[in-house]
Amino acid sequence: MIIEARGLSRSYGRTPALREADLAVGAGEIVAVMGPSGAGKSTLLHCLAGIFTPDSGEVWFRGDRLDTMSDARRTELRRTAFGFVFQFGQLVPELTVADNVALPMLLGRTRRKEAYGRAGEWLERLGLGELGGRRTSELSGGQAQRVAVARALVTGPRVLFADEPTGALDSLAGEQVMELLVGLAREEGTTVIVVTHDARVAAFADREVIVRDGRLTDPYAERNSACAG
Ligand code: ADP
Numbered sequence: 001m002i003i004e005a006r007g008l009s010r011s012y013g014r015t016p017a018l019r020e021a022d023l024a025v026g027a028g029e030i031v032a033v034m035g036p037s038g039a040g041k042s043t044l045l046h047c048l049a050g051i052f053t054p055d056s057g058e059v060w061f062r063g064d065r066l067d068t069m070s071d072a073r074r075t076e077l078r079r080t081a082f083g084f085v086f087q088f089g090q091l092v093p094e095l096t097v098a099d100n101v102a103l104p105m106l107l108g109r110t111r112r113k114e115a116y117g118r119a120g121e122w123l124e125r126l127g128l129g130e131l132g133g134r135r136t137s138e139l140s141g142g143q144a145q146r147v148a149v150a151r152a153l154v155t156g157p158r159v160l161f162a163d164e165p166t167g168a169l170d171s172l173a174g175e176q177v178m179e180l181l182v183g184l185a186r187e188e189g190t191t192v193i194v195v196t197h198d199a200r201v202a203a204f205a206d207r208e209v210i211v212r213d214g215r216l217t218d219p220y221a222e223r224n225s226a227c228a229g
């Protein structure tokens with residue numbers, strides 16, 4: 001297992017958002033986290049990614065406890081081992097497409113020439129080679145999300161966290177983004193945890209889990225017990 005949640009609970013004030021959630025994800029696996037709005041999907045993702053600390057329970061990443069590690073180490077891990085794609089608005093609109101893709105490498109102190117070289121290669125790979133000099137505000141929603149996928153993967157993360165990555169797109173653009181995300185993740189051996197309420201997005205995953213009322217259920221186990229009952 002590359003990443004694992006054990007008995008995770010988290011509340012906002014008196015609102016419980018996650019209740020003793022367990023999830024184990026293998027290296028290279030693509031897992032869709034589904035469930036209704038307000039079920040706790042984003043909270044689970046943020047706890048797994050070390051963005052939120054759970055109230056109780058444990059998060060393990062490659063044999064290390066993420067939830068008890070120092071802030072400095074966790075920040076470093078997030079920068080080097082994790083990639084993120086969100087629904088909307090994650091690109092810096094004042095910068096060009098190439099700047100946006102190069103940005104995480106520049107923040108990681110990669111030399112400019114190498115960072116822009118790699119950004120260019122990734123944009124070619126995405127079929128966006130000719131858009132490098134454009135402002136991101138000139139892109140369609142689908143193009144912007146493909147750039148966001150490139151930016152999330154360019155540093156070679158072990159785990160890619162995606163929260164409703166196609167939520168702001170029409171279904172064709174959404175499918176193209178998922179094809180790209182899953183295709184690149186497979187080529188790179190990246191583990192993907194994608195939160196979605198869209199069954200067409202979940203269809204790209206190896207496995208789906210469902211969050212309801214802060215609890216995680218495995219749909220296959222549920223279906224089997226329904227048959228047995
Ligand atoms: P999902 O991603 O499945 O829509 P969330 O993890 O965002 O669910 O939310 C789970 C629960 O926690 C919901 O009841 C939501 O209203 C509540 N919640 C989420 N974020 C906050 C917050 N910042 N403050 C208070 N309650 C929140």
Ligand code: ADP
Pocket residue numbers: 087088089090091136137138139140141142144145148168169173
């Ligand atoms: P379209 O319908 O042309 O595909 P959208 O309506 O989805 O585009 O998006 C409207 C605008 O929002 C676009 O011009 C785009 O620049 C911007 N946009 C969409 N997604 C993102 C994102 N993830 N980051 C930054 N800007 C975005």
